[in-house]
Amino acid sequence: xxxxxxxxxxxxxxxxxxxxxRKLEYAVRGxxxxxxxxxxxxxxxxxxxxxxxxxxANIGDAHAMGQKPLTFLRQVTxxxxxxxxxxxxxxxxxxxxxxxxILQACSGQSSxxxxxxxxxxxxxxxxxxxxxxxDGGIPSNPDNIYLxxxxxxxxxTIIKLLIAGQGKSRTGxxxxxxxxxxxxxxxxxxxxxxxxxxxxEENFWALNIKELRQSLHEARKHCNPKVLCIINPGNxxxxxxxxxxIEDVIRFAAEENLFLMADEVYQDNVYAKDCAFHSxxxxxxxxxxxxxxxxxxxxxHSVSKGFMGECGFRGGYMEVINMDPVVKQQLTKLVxxxxxxxxxxxxxxxxxxxxxxxxxxxxxxxxxEKLAVLNNLAEKAQMTEKIFGQSPGIYCNxxxxxxxxxxxxxxxxxAVQEAKAQGLTPDMLFCIKLLEETGICxxxxxxxxxxxxxxxxxxxxxxxxxxxxxxxxxxxxxxxKFVKEYS
Amino acid sequence: xxxxxxxxxxxxxxxxxxxxxRKLEYAVRGxxxxxxxxxxxxxxxxxxxxxxxxxxANIGDAHAMGQKPLTFLRQVTxxxxxxxxxxxxxxxxxxxxxxxxILQACSGQSSxxxxxxxxxxxxxxxxxxxxxxxDGGIPSNPDNIYLxxxxxxxxxTIIKLLIAGQGKSRTGxxxxxxxxxxxxxxxxxxxxxxxxxxxxEENFWALNIKELRQSLHEARKHCNPKVLCIINPGNxxxxxxxxxxIEDVIRFAAEENLFLMADEVYQDNVYAKDCAFHSxxxxxxxxxxxxxxxxxxxxxHSVSKGFMGECGFRGGYMEVINMDPVVKQQLTKLVxxxxxxxxxxxxxxxxxxxxxxxxxxxxxxxxxEKLAVLNNLAEKAQMTEKIFGQSPGIYCNxxxxxxxxxxxxxxxxxAVQEAKAQGLTPDMLFCIKLLEETGICxxxxxxxxxxxxxxxxxxxxxxxxxxxxxxxxxxxxxxxKFVKEYS
Numbered sequence: 010x011x012x013x014x015x016x017x018x019x020x021x022x023x024x025x026x027x028x029x030x031r032k033l034e035y036a037v038r039g040x041x042x043x044x045x046x047x048x049x050x051x052x053x054x055x056x057x058x059x060x061x062x063x064x065x066a067n068i069g070d071a072h073a074m075g076q077k078p079l080t081f082l083r084q085v086t087x088x089x090x091x092x093x094x095x096x097x098x099x100x101x102x103x104x105x106x107x108x109x110x111i112l113q114a115c116s117g118q119s120s121x122x123x124x125x126x127x128x129x130x131x132x133x134x135x136x137x138x139x140x141x142x143x144d145g146g147i148p149s150n151p152d153n154i155y156l157x158x159x160x161x162x163x164x165x166t167i168i169k170l171l172i173a174g175q176g177k178s179r180t181g182x183x184x185x186x187x188x189x190x191x192x193x194x195x196x197x198x199x200x201x202x203x204x205x206x207x208x209x210e211e212n213f214w215a216l217n218i219k220e221l222r223q224s225l226h227e228a229r230k231h232c233n234p235k236v237l238c239i240i241n242p243g244n245x246x247x248x249x250x251x252x253x254x255i256e257d258v259i260r261f262a263a264e265e266n267l268f269l270m271a272d273e274v275y276q277d278n279v280y281a282k283d284c285a286f287h288s289x290x291x292x293x294x295x296x297x298x299x300x301x302x303x304x305x306x307x308x309x310h311s312v313s314k315g316f317m318g319e320c321g322f323r324g325g326y327m328e329v330i331n332m333d334p335v336v337k338q339q340l341t342k343l344v345x346x347x348x349x350x351x352x353x354x355x356x357x358x359x360x361x362x363x364x365x366x367x368x369x370x371x372x373x374x375x376x377x378e379k380l381a382v383l384n385n386l387a388e389k390a391q392m393t394e395k396i397f398g399q400s401p402g403i404y405c406n407x408x409x410x411x412x413x414x415x416x417x418x419x420x421x422x423x424a425v426q427e428a429k430a431q432g433l434t435p436d437m438l439f440c441i442k443l444l445e446e447t448g449i450c451x452x453x454x455x456x457x458x459x460x461x462x463x464x465x466x467x468x469x470x471x472x473x474x475x476x477x478x479x480x481x482x483x484x485x486x487x488x489x490k491f492v493k494e495y496s
Numbered sequence: 497x498x499x500x501x502x503x504x505x506x507x508x509x510x511x512x513x514x515x516x517x518r519k520l521e522y523a524v525r526g527x528x529x530x531x532x533x534x535x536x537x538x539x540x541x542x543x544x545x546x547x548x549x550x551x552x553a554n555i556g557d558a559h560a561m562g563q564k565p566l567t568f569l570r571q572v573t574x575x576x577x578x579x580x581x582x583x584x585x586x587x588x589x590x591x592x593x594x595x596x597x598i599l600q601a602c603s604g605q606s607s608x609x610x611x612x613x614x615x616x617x618x619x620x621x622x623x624x625x626x627x628x629x630x631d632g633g634i635p636s637n638p639d640n641i642y643l644x645x646x647x648x649x650x651x652x653t654i655i656k657l658l659i660a661g662q663g664k665s666r667t668g669x670x671x672x673x674x675x676x677x678x679x680x681x682x683x684x685x686x687x688x689x690x691x692x693x694x695x696x697e698e699n700f701w702a703l704n705i706k707e708l709r710q711s712l713h714e715a716r717k718h719c720n721p722k723v724l725c726i727i728n729p730g731n732x733x734x735x736x737x738x739x740x741x742i743e744d745v746i747r748f749a750a751e752e753n754l755f756l757m758a759d760e761v762y763q764d765n766v767y768a769k770d771c772a773f774h775s776x777x778x779x780x781x782x783x784x785x786x787x788x789x790x791x792x793x794x795x796x797h798s799v800s801k802g803f804m805g806e807c808g809f810r811g812g813y814m815e816v817i818n819m820d821p822v823v824k825q826q827l828t829k830l831v832x833x834x835x836x837x838x839x840x841x842x843x844x845x846x847x848x849x850x851x852x853x854x855x856x857x858x859x860x861x862x863x864x865e866k867l868a869v870l871n872n873l874a875e876k877a878q879m880t881e882k883i884f885g886q887s888p889g890i891y892c893n894x895x896x897x898x899x900x901x902x903x904x905x906x907x908x909x910x911a912v913q914e915a916k917a918q919g920l921t922p923d924m925l926f927c928i929k930l931l932e933e934t935g936i937c938x939x940x941x942x943x944x945x946x947x948x949x950x951x952x953x954x955x956x957x958x959x960x961x962x963x964x965x966x967x968x969x970x971x972x973x974x975x976x977k978f979v980k981e982y983s
Contacts (some may be wrong), residue, residue: 021792022823027660038829072606073604099584119559121808123560125533126525158810305508345525
C-alpha cells in the first residue's frame with residue numbers, strides 16, 4: 010500500500026477478529042430468529058406462505074406479545090421525562106409524588122443527567138427496603154445495591170470481576186444445563202471455562218447436589234472453579250427451587266469455596282400452587298452467621314420480567330453480599346467506565362420496588378393490573394402443560410414458574426440423519442421446519458444445552474391465551490406429522 | 497472447610513480478581529470525584545468549609561449544571577412512554593406524529609418491548625438520512641447503523657471485535673494523548689496494547705502526522721497496531737480538526753492498514769469562527785473510491801453531548817463503513833447478547849436525527865432552544881479562554897469545540913516534591929487542594945495523559961455563565977496562591 014494501491018484484504022476479518030467473540034453463541038436471537046424476521050418481511054411483501062403470521066415464541070418479550078404496561082409504571086416514568094406534566098390533573102397524585110422524589114434525586118433534577126455510577130441513591134435505598142420487605146426483615150444495605158442495564162449487564166459485570174488465571178488455574182464457572190445462553194456467551198467472550206452441571210429432567214428439572222459435586226470435582230482437574238450460577242425460577246426450565254434445595258446449594262458453596270450468583274429475575278413468576286419463591290439472600294441469612302457472614306453472593310433482578318415485562322427500559326439491580334470492600338471499590342470503578350445505567354430504566358426499577366400502598370390513589374388499579382397479568386400467565390402455564398401432556402412424543406415438565414416451557418421431543422433416527430447431512434442439530438432441523446410450515450418461532454434446545462441424544466425446544470408462554478392455544482395445537486400437530494414423516 | 501469451619505479468606509479478593517479490571521483507571525469519575533461527593537455530604541450535614549457549594553466541573557454533564565432539556569425531545573420521548581397522552585391537546589401535533597411513528601416501529605407498539613439488537617429499524621433509517629443531510633448527500637445505509645447505549649458502548653464493542661493475538665502480535669490501539677479515559681480503560685480491560693500519539697499543544701492541540709507515523713513505527717516493534725482512534729472535536733483538548741488534517745489521517749490509515757475509529761460525539765459543539773466540523777465519513781468519500789471503498793471506519797455519535805446533553809438516556813449510534821459483511825454478522829451477534837440498547841435512548845436518538853422542520857408547529861421553539869444552548873456554550877468557551885489567557889502560570893489553548901478546557905499549569909518544584917512524598921501526581925495534588933479549599937472539582941491531566949513534566953487539568957465549560965466566571969476567577973487566584981506557597 011506504500012504506493013497507494015488499494016489493499017486486497019480487510020483489517021478486520023473472520024480470521025483476524027477476536028476469536029472469543031467469533032465462537033460465542035446466543036441462541037435466543039440466533040439464526041432461527043433471523044429467518045423469522047425474513048419471513049415476516051416476505052409476508053409483508055405479499056409472498057404466499059402456509060401461514061399468515063409469524064409468532065415469535067422465542068424470547069421473553071411480554072409487550073411484544075401484546076401484554077399492556079402497568080399504568081402507574083408508565084405514568085411515573087413519563088413524568089420523570091416531562092416534568093411539565095407534574096401540574097396536570099390527569100395524573101394521580103401518587104404518581105406525581107413518586108416522580109418528584111426521583112427527580113429531586115437526579116443531578117439538576119433532570120433524568121437527562123448522569124446518575125452516580127452505582128445508581129441514583131434514593132432508588133438504591135428503595136431497592137434495599139424492597140428486599141427487606143421481601144425477605145421478612147433481613148437487612149439490606151443500599152451500598153450493596155448496584156442499578157444495572159438489565160440483569161444481563163450485572164451478570165456479565167460480576168463474571169468479568171471473577172475471571173483470572175491461565176491454563177489449569179483459569180476461572181471455571183458452573184452453570185446449569187439447560188441454561189440461559191447469556192451465561193455461555195459471556196463465558197466464551199471472557200475466555201473463562203464453562204463447567205456444566207445437569208438439571209434433573211426426570212425430577213421437574215430440579216438441581217441435584219450429587220451432580221453438582223461430581224461436576225465440580227471433574228472440573229477441578231482442568232480449571233479453577235470459583236463461581237456457581239443458579240437460575241431460580243429456572244430459564245428455560247420453568248423450575249422453582251425448594252427451600253431445602255437452596256439450603257443445600259448454599260452449604261455446598263460454603264464447603265467448596267464457591268462464589269454464588271443467583272439469577273432471580275423471575276421471582277414474581279411462580280404459578281404452581283405448591284411452589285414459592287425463596288431468595289438466596291433470605292435463605293442464606295436464615296441459615297445463621299456461619300453462612301451469612303461468609304458466603305459471597307450476588308443476586309440479580311430486572312424490570313424486564315415479572316408482571317412488568319418492561320424489557321425495553323433495560324433496568325435492573327444487583328445486590329452483593331460479603332464482597333470484600335476493596336473489591337467493591339473495584340466493582341464501582343469498573344461500572345463507572347460506562348458512567349451509569351439508563352436513568353429511565355433506573356426510574357422504572359424505582360417504581361417497581363416502591364409501588365402504591367393501600368390508601369394511595371393508584372393502589373387498586375396497580376394491583377388489579379398486576380394480578381391480571383400474573384393470573385393470565387398462570388393460566389397459560391397450565392394450558393401449556395396440559396396440551397403438551399396430551400401429546401405423544403412430547404414430554405413436558407410442569408411450568409412452575411418463569412415464562413417458558415422446555416419440552417423434550419421425540420426426533421426419529423431418520424430425521425437425525427437428515428439433520429446431520431445438512432450440518433444441523435436435529436432440534437434445529439425440527440425448529441426450522443416448524444417455522445417454515447407454521448410460522449411458529451421457537452428456539453432449539455441445543456442453544457440452551459441438553460443431555461446428549463435428547464432434543465428439546467424452548468417456547469415462551471407469552472402469546473395471548475387464544476393464540477397460545479392455537480400455537481400449541483399447531484405445534485403438537487406438526488410434531489406428530491414430523492415424526493410420521495421420518496418414521 | 498470440609499468440616500464446616502468458616503473460611504478465612506474471601507473467594508474474590510484484590511489478588512484473585514481480574515487483574516485487567518484492577519489496573520484500569522477512569523479519572524473522570526476517579527478518587528477526586530469520590531472526595532467531591534463526600535464534601536457535598538459534609539456540607540449538607542452542616543460541616544463548616546471554606547466554601548458553600550461543590551461545583552462539579554469534572555464531567556460533561558450539562559443538565560447537572562442546570563442546562564434545560566429541549567422541550568420537543570422530552571415531549572416525544574414522554575409520549576413514547578405514556579401513549580395515553582397522544583390524545584392530549586397540550587402536546588403539539590408534530591411531537592405526537594413523531595411518537596406515533598416510533599411506537600409503530602416497536603414490537604407490540606410498546607417502548608417496553610425489546611427492539612432488534614441493532615436498534616429500531618425506523619430510527620436507523622432516520623439516522624442514515626441525518627448522516628446523508630449532514631454529509632452533503634453521501635449515501636448512508638441503515639444496515640450499517642447500530643444504535644448503542646451511549647457512544648461508550650459502541651466504542652468498547654468495536655475495540656472488543658478488534659482484539660486478537662498474543663505477545664508481539666497483540667492488537668495495538670493508537671489513541672491521542674491527552675485522551676478521553678474510556679479508551680485507556682477499555683484497552684486495559686481487554687488487555688490490548690495502548691499506543692500513544694501525542695497531540696501538539698503548541699499548535700492548538702492539532703494532530704501531527706509525523707508524530708503519528710513515529711509512534712506507529714515504534715509500536716510495531718512490540719505489538720500489532722491495527723486501530724487508530726480519533727476524537728474530533730477533541731476531548732479533553734477542545735480542538736477541532738481541519739479538513740486537511742482529516743485527509744492526512746485517512747491517507748495515513750490507508751497506507752498503514754489501520755482501522756479508523758472516529759469519536760464524533762461533539763460534532764454539534766464547534767464554537768471558533770474559523771473552525772467547522774467535518775465528519776470522517778464525508779471526507780473519506782470525497783477523497784474518491786480509492787479510499788471510500790477500502791478504508792474501514794467506525795464513527796460514533798451520542799445523545800449526551802451537543803445541544804441535547806441527554807446523558808441519562810444512554811443513547812447513541814455508530815456507523816460502520818467497509819466492514820466485511822461476515823464480520824458485521826459477528827458484530828450483530830455480539831450486540832444481541834445484551835438484547836438491545838435502551839428504547840427510551842433509541843427514541844431520543846430518533847428525535848435528534850429527525851427534528852422539527854420549517855412549518856412544523858414545534859420548529860421555532862426547537863430551534864430557539866437549540867441555538868440558546870449553543871450560543872451560551874460558545875460564550876462560555878470564549879470566557880474560559882480569556883480568563884485563563886490573562887492568568888500567569890496558566891497556558892490554555894482556545895476552546896474551539898467540545899465542552900472542556902485543558903489548561904497547562906505551572907507547578908513549582910517544591911509542590912512536585914511534596915506530591916511525590918504523598919504518593920500523588922503533582923497535578924492530583926493541585927486538584928485535591930483546589931477542591932478542599934474552593935469546592936471546585938476538576939480532573940488532573942494525568943488521568944487523560946500529558947507529556948512528561950507538564951501538568952494540566954480538565955474542566956468543563958458547563959456551569960452557568962456567572963458561576964463559571966466566579967469559578968474561573970477563584971481557580972486562577974487559587975493557582976496564583978498555590979505557586980507562591982510553593983516558591
